[in-house]
Amino acid sequence: MCGIVGYIGQKKASPILINGLLKLEYRGYDSAGLSTLEDTTISNIKNKGRVNSLNEVPEINTLTGTIGIAHTRWATHGKPSTTNSHPHMDNSKTFSVVHNGIIENYNDLKIFLTENGYNFLSQTDTEVIPNLIHYYFSKDNVDDDKKFLRAVQSACKDFKGSYAIEVISSLYPDRIIVTRKDSPLVIGKGENENHISSDIPAILSYTKDFYLLEDNEYVEIYRDHLDFYNKDLAKINKPIKNIEWDATAAEKDGYEDYMLKEIYEQPKSIRETIGSRIKLDAPCCFDELNFTKDYLSSLNKICIVACGTAMHAGLATKTLIEQICNIPVEVEVASEFRYRNPIINEKTLAIYISQSGETADTIAALKLAKSKGCKTLAISNVIGSSITREADYTIYTHAGPEIAVASTKAYTAQVTLLAILGIYMAEVLGSVSPLILENLKKEIFDLPNKIQTVLNDVSGIKNFAKKVYNEKDMFFIGRGTDYAVSLEGSLKLKEISYIHSEGYASGELKHGPIALIEDNTTVVSVITNDDLVEKSISNVQEVATRGAKTFVITNQDIDKSRFDYVIEIPAISKLISPALSVIPLQLFSYYIAKEKGLDVDKPRNLAKSVTVE
Secondary structure (H helix, E strand, C coil), X not given: CCEEEEEECCXXXXXXXHHHHHHCHHHCCCEEEEEEEECCEEEEEEEECCHHHHHHXXXXXXXXXXXXXXXXXXXXXXXXXCCCCCCEECCCCCEEEEEEEEECCHHHHHHHHHHCCCCCCCCCCCCHHHHHHHHHHHXXXXXXXXXXXXXXXXXXXXXXXXXXXXXXXXXXXXXXXXXXXXXXXXXXXXXXXXXXXXXXXXXXXXXXXXXXXXXXXXEEECCCCEEEECCCCXXXXXXXXXXXXXXXXXXXXXXXXXXXXXXXXXXXXXXXXXXCCCECCECCCCCCXXXXXXXXXXCCEEEEEECHHHHHXXXXXXXXXHHHHCCCEEEEEHHHHCCCCCCCCCCEEEEEEECCCCCHHHHHHHHHHXXXXXXXXXXXXXXXXXXXXXXXXXXXCCCCCCCCCCCCHHHHHXXXXXXXXXXXXXXXXXXXXHHHHHHHHHHHHHHHHHHHHHHHCCHHHHHHHHHHCCCCEEEEEECCHHHHHHHHHHHHHHHHHCCEEEEEEHHHHHHCHHHHCCCCCEEEEEECCCCCHHHXXXXXXXXXXCCCEEEEEECCCCCHHHCCEEEECCCCCCCCCHHHHHHHHHHHHHHHHHHCCCCCCCCCCCCCCCCCC
């Protein structure tokens, strides 16, 4: 949630900052603002609403400064308003700050500062930051070049919570100071300029060379160099990392919306994720893992922990891993996992999935598992993200930047990578026939082409969406792996169309949900599991006899005349099918949202990267 950008260089800062904020719109926000250093004063411009509303502020055209910080805010403390927008300044207007995260003890700090003569204009937690920096700066009697840095460090020592912070000062018009704790921040290195952002895509068009900050590190950023410090302000060396993402991958490239573009990118993103990991005549390749047969045999369970769509990717591959590895798999919601004292130990492999690698609940759950002796494996789409630096092992999906808030290509890449991981572990264990694994590998190789087949003709999905887009409630049902896909389909519909929907295991209908079925209720059913075709059909018939409209996605030989609408997809193993059968559901949600005239890329109340609890 929220977004940060910063710039220091030779060019006019304001258009660069606004361009960066526009690229961070997918994170979700309700207001925006920027500060630039104009000679020896700070100009602070902010507004409620979209980033482009900043261009409506007359003063924006007077800015010429080449150093600046900017922010898109998602309200946590205080309602959306211009006053509550970032940046925030101290009472003397000497320091300006933008902040992602939450200062949990801000009320105590506010009382302390008020008692020391400071006044507050906003309802935010962030406004304590510049004033506390000013407080420590004014108390420091050593007037040297590091006085500004020490003031920032002293203030941060008082904070409880999470933060990524950029600070500029009218007293130091040659630098920006940044630091982070439990909230993402990257620095992009250019030629006689440096860029700062909470997310790589926002500055990817300027550079591919990045510094990835660790918690409690401080950086003084100048035009031509950077000085890195640890939490004690001892200088450290920081490696630079080259990020090979294509900057054009963060553009719409002719598509009407990012979400549609990302749906259509799935054949490519799956091919990239497969990469060279699978060979039909050799074992799966995970050079970054050193799992031995002894280690895998010692496991009493695998725990997959994630949030939202990433959690559904874990559910979608639970059956595959259990069946070919003979290891029990539990799939946990990260926000619940960390608060229930889970029974895990050194015989548990804990797998954590996060597209951004910055999901706060998932990272906290990973830290808990490490404290209990578990080996931890992160699956992320972002190189060098927080979760990858915390985990013992990391493997990456290669979906490229995913801009739309509702995840599509990241999900199918996660399902694909988890399936390959399962095959790899089964090969190390020797737990199943090589022929079974070879067939699964072939299915994964064929997956991109089968997805492309679905994408080549979306007219049936589009037509059904037009018939039902005004509905208030829908139900998604399935059995086995189809149930996991139903949950994800239901979530997509909720996220972008604001239609209430529920995903249920088909066999649970008679245990309560069928009471909600009435004339013209839409029920979406996924039927790809060849062992459960007849039972699944029976479940759909149960709702049809109660007046429901039935929309079926299947690759089975069924009597289509028994249902209102049927979308056929290519045949595929039931263990791999969640990466294919989800495609019509993604498109179904997308076209419903478009029929309703909604912003599919930036649904209300949601953010791409949930970096606070």
